[in-house]
Amino acid sequence: MPSKLTRFLALPFAFILTIAAMASGFSTLTYAQGAPEAEPEREILHINGDLYRFRQGRHSGVFLATPEGIIVVDPTFPEQAAWLKNQLDERFGLPVKYVIYSHTHNDHAGGGEVFADTAIFIGHENTRKNLQRPDDNAPLLPREQLWDANHDGMIQQSEAGGYIGVDQGEEAFARFDTDDNGSLSRAEIWAARFGGPTVRAPDIYYSEQAAITLGGKTVELHYTGRNHSDDMTVVLFPAERAIYTADFLTPNRLAWTVLDGGFLPDWVESLQQVEQLDFDTIVPAHESPGTKAQVSEQTRYMEDLYSAVSEGIAAGKSEQELVDSILMEDYSHVLEYEYSRAGNVSGAYEILISTPGEH
Ligand SMILES: [Zn+2]
Numbered sequence: 104m105p106s107k108l109t110r111f112l113a114l115p116f117a118f119i120l121t122i123a124a125m126a127s128g129f130s131t132l133t134y135a136q137g138a139p140e141a142e143p144e145r146e147i148l149h150i151n152g153d154l155y156r157f158r159q160g161r162h163s164g165v166f167l168a169t170p171e172g173i174i175v176v177d178p179t180f181p182e183q184a185a186w187l188k189n190q191l192d193e194r195f196g197l198p199v200k201y202v203i204y205s206h207t208h209n210d211h212a213g214g215g216e217v218f219a220d221t222a223i224f225i226g227h228e229n230t231r232k233n234l235q236r237p238d239d240n241a242p243l244l245p246r247e248q249l250w251d252a253n254h255d256g257m258i259q260q261s262e263a264g265g266y267i268g269v270d271q272g273e274e275a276f277a278r279f280d281t282d283d284n285g286s287l288s289r290a291e292i293w294a295a296r297f298g299g300p301t302v303r304a305p306d307i308y309y310s311e312q313a314a315i316t317l318g319g320k321t322v323e324l325h326y327t328g329r330n331h332s333d334d335m336t337v338v339l340f341p342a343e344r345a346i347y348t349a350d351f352l353t354p355n356r357l358a359w360t361v362l363d364g365g366f367l368p369d370w371v372e373s374l375q376q377v378e379q380l381d382f383d384t385i386v387p388a389h390e391s392p393g394t395k396a397q398v399s400e401q402t403r404y405m406e407d408l409y410s411a412v413s414e415g416i417a418a419g420k421s422e423q424e425l426v427d428s429i430l431m432e433d434y435s436h437v438l439e440y441e442y443s444r445a446g447n448v449s450g451a452y453e454i455l456i457s458t459p460g461e462h
Contacts, residue, residue: 145183147190150386152343153320157190159183161389162210165347166191167340169318172200175218176338176347177211177388181301184214201225201315203324204305205349206332207233211388213301225313226305227326229334233297234304241289245457246365257286327376329366331358337377345384352377352401354385354393357434357443359450367454368409374402390438404434412451422452 148156156165164177164187173191178184191199198221204212207230215224243251243258250262260276279295280287307313313324323339331351338347351358352374378399386392408431415425429448434440 154340154343157187163388168195169320171318172198174201175199176203177205178215181214184217188217206335207297209301211349215303224305225307227334227336228308228310237290237293239290243289246453249457259286327373329369330373344382346382347386349388353387353389354397356390356438365454371405371409
């Protein structure tokens, strides 16, 4: 099982490119595993109505092409956004009028600048604070403090454990250790995932719900509370009876709770709210589109995970004991089940232990 920090570091796009290029054994454990070989590296798929999905590798966004212009959800990252802009110009000849962010992580909200001359950017109100770089001496988040064995307020390579120190782990650590002092500060960890130069700040922030009308079509933005992040937007396309979700809800693949921003039990409540929306199809930022029944499966999974880990903590079990005993076998048919299961039990344990006052 890879270390927490390695998996955590694996998400930023720059690192994904690095390990994809290295094609090492470790890459099978991350998003860099890539799409099956039969799939093209990039594609645009028609979902239904005016809704399309665009994809590079394992990162996707969607767009709605109306007669008066295009609404893009998640430009993802600069390389894909530049390619998408060319594709939209060639295929539709229409400007992008709106860019919506699912959340602030820079492998989903990156690259939107190419649309800035015609588009209005929209994000949840918590995006504003998440785009603020922490002070250089900002404390580690509660969950990161669990990893900080020597309590120096930083994460050293030894505390990252596992794969850090061998192969790409060392390179990955060095990449995020931008001041090259052998330790990752909160600000350096933030820079690896949030904001940075690739994420253009929204022009408009919303809090609970918002709607955009363009070319006779309406797109709804729903905040369903904290889950994978505290700034997550579910985008509903009523005419297409579809939703777009990123990271916290992926049909047929377990979500990951290895990230610093995971929230429990809020995540469960957020999934329950998504189930209340009126849709048939879920188009996720990762993996393949799915059905509402698969959304319900993910809700049940997170409920089961939360209750099993909570009961284990109440019974005084250790993190490793829970990883070894909470098997979640009802979900063994989903993608990357074993890898995600172990990471989720571990992540849920750490979230619940490090933020005891919030449950
Ligand atoms: Zn994310």
